[in-house]
Amino acid sequence: MHSTQRVEKKMGIEVKNLVKSFDKKVILDNLSFHVDDGKILSIVGFSGSGKSTVLKLISGLIEKDSGEIITSGGDIAMVFQYSALFDSLNVFDNISFALQERKDLRGKYTRKELEKIVAEKLDLVGLSGIEDKYPSELSGGMQKRVSFARAIVTEPKIILYDEPTAGLDPISSTLIEDYIVRLKNETNAASIVVTHQMSTIRRTADSVLMLYNGHAVFEGTPDELMKQQTPYTKQFVTASIDGPMNMKG
Numbered sequence: 001m002h003s004t005q006r007v008e009k010k011m012g013i014e015v016k017n018l019v020k021s022f023d024k025k026v027i028l029d030n031l032s033f034h035v036d037d038g039k040i041l042s043i044v045g046f047s048g049s050g051k052s053t054v055l056k057l058i059s060g061l062i063e064k065d066s067g068e069i070i071t072s073g074g075d076i077a078m079v080f081q082y083s084a085l086f087d088s089l090n091v092f093d094n095i096s097f098a099l100q101e102r103k104d105l106r107g108k109y110t111r112k113e114l115e116k117i118v119a120e121k122l123d124l125v126g127l128s129g130i131e132d133k134y135p136s137e138l139s140g141g142m143q144k145r146v147s148f149a150r151a152i153v154t155e156p157k158i159i160l161y162d163e164p165t166a167g168l169d170p171i172s173s174t175l176i177e178d179y180i181v182r183l184k185n186e187t188n189a190a191s192i193v194v195t196h197q198m199s200t201i202r203r204t205a206d207s208v209l210m211l212y213n214g215h216a217v218f219e220g221t222p223d224e225l226m227k228q229q230t231p232y233t234k235q236f237v238t239a240s241i242d243g244p245m246n247m248k249g
Contacts, residue, residue, distance in 0.1 A: 011034065011036060011037065011070070011071070011072050011190075012034070012035045012036050012037045012038075012039065012071065012072060012157070012158060012190020013034060013035045013058060013069070013070070013071055013158060013190050013192070014034040014068070014069075014071075015031060015032055015033050015054075015058070015067070015068070015069055015070075016032050016067055016068040016069075017031070017066070017067040017068065018031040018032070018054075018057065018064055018066075018067035018068075018069065019031075019064065019065045019066045020050075020053055020057060020062070020065050021065055026214050027050045027053050027214055028053060028057075028211075028214045029214035029215055030067075030214075030215075031050075031054070031067070031211075031214065031215065033209050033216065033219065035190040035191070035192060035207075036190060037072065037157070037188055037189070037190050038184060038185075038188040038189070038190070039184075039190060039191070039206045039207070040180070040181070040184055040191040040192070040204050040205050040206050040207075041191070041193070041205065041206070041207050041208070042192075042193045042194075042195055042200070042201045042204065042205035042207070042208045042209070042222070043192060043193070043194045043195075043208075043209050043210075043211065044194075044195065044196070044201065044208060044209070044210050044211070044225075044236065045211035045212055045236075046212070046236075046245055049211040049212055049213075049214075050211050050214055051211060052162055054192070054194075054211075055078065055162055055192065055194060057069060058071075058076065058158070058160060058192070059076050059078045059160055061078075071157070071190075072157060073157065074155075074156060074158070075155065075156040075157060075158075076156055076157070076158040076159075076160065077151035077154070077158065077159045077160065077189075078151065078160045078162070079147050079148060079159065079160065079161045079162065079164055080147065080162055081162045081163040081164075081166050082166070082167070083135070083140075083143040083144055083146070083147040084147065085135040085143055085146060085147060085150075086135075087134070087135050087136065089134075090131065090134050091118075091122070091127075091130050091131050091132070091133050091134070091135075091138075091146055092114075092115070092118050092131035092132065094135070094146060094150055095121055095122070095146065095149050095150045095153055096114045096117070096118050096153065097150065098153055098154050099114060099117065099153060099154070100114070102154075105154070115131075117153060118131060118149070119131070121149035121150075121152055121153055122146075122149050124149065124152070124179075124183070125145040125146070125148050125179055125183075126145065126175075126179070127142060127145055127146065127149070130142075139172075140167060140168055140172065141168055141169075141172035141175060141176065144164065144172075144176055145175075145176070148179055148180075148183060152183060152186075152187060155187070156187065156189055157187075157189055158189055158191070159183065159184075159187070159189045159190075159191045159192075160191070160192050160194075161180065161191065161192065161193045161194065161195075162194050163194055163195060163196070164176055164177075164180060164193060164195070164200070165177065165195065165199075165200050170199075173197065173200070174199070174203070177199065177200050177203040177204050178203070180193060180200075180204045181203070181204055184204075193205065198237070201225065202222050202226070205221075205222050206221070207219070207221060207222075208220060208221065208222055208224075208225045210225075210233070210236060212232065212245050217230075217232040217244075217245075218230060218232050218233050225237065231243055231244045232245060
């Protein structure tokens with residue numbers, strides 16, 4: 001996936017006045033934010049607040065109604081909630097899929113070059129030597145890390161994570177959080193992490209954006225979020241039913 005707009009100044013992602021509706025229901029209403037290169041923004045909010053919609057718009061999976069999504073160019077990588085590996089392909093072919101099949105990259109690399117690239121990406125996520133294994137032979141945490149290696153194989157400038165620790169045990173979640181930070185440092189990519197997990201926010205995010213009813217109701221650091229200084233942050237952090245955010249069925 002490629003971004004369609006480029007700017008001269010160094011930035012990661014800038015979103016301006018973004019609007020998106022589905023079936024006349026407004027999901028995002030005039031939303032604006034930015035993420036610098038080498039930084040991680042965590043987008044949080046209750047279910048249905050539009051978090052995953054933001055990722056789909058930035059990655060080009062769906063079209064915006066209006067507004068601007070501006071990036072500094074380069075590939076955009078998406079890490080899906082449940083890894084989304086190809087069951088019929090081994091780890092090597094899963095990771096190298098874009099390099100082998102994408103029109104602009106097909107035929108660019110020899111087999112030896114592909115092997116070297118895949119080995120480097122697996123080493124980055126702590127899984128050296130598993131190229132011949134299939135997804136069914138891997139634990140959920142290992143599958144997630146393979147999906148990270150696949151995401152960074154094209155050297156993306158932007159990495160988008162949709163609930164990266166969903167369904168994982170606490171230890172595996174911690175490992176995944178550490179690799180999110182490591183990949184940010186290794187690639188200098190602008191990253192967005194959509195999550196419900198407080199540990200993921202604390203361990204990975206440089207800044208936090210909270211969505212409700214299509215609007216940003218909080219923007220600040222993880223420490224500012226945890227201090228619960230607004231009714232919105234208090235309700236989110238304490239997981240309270242009472243507060244300004246109404247959970248609709």
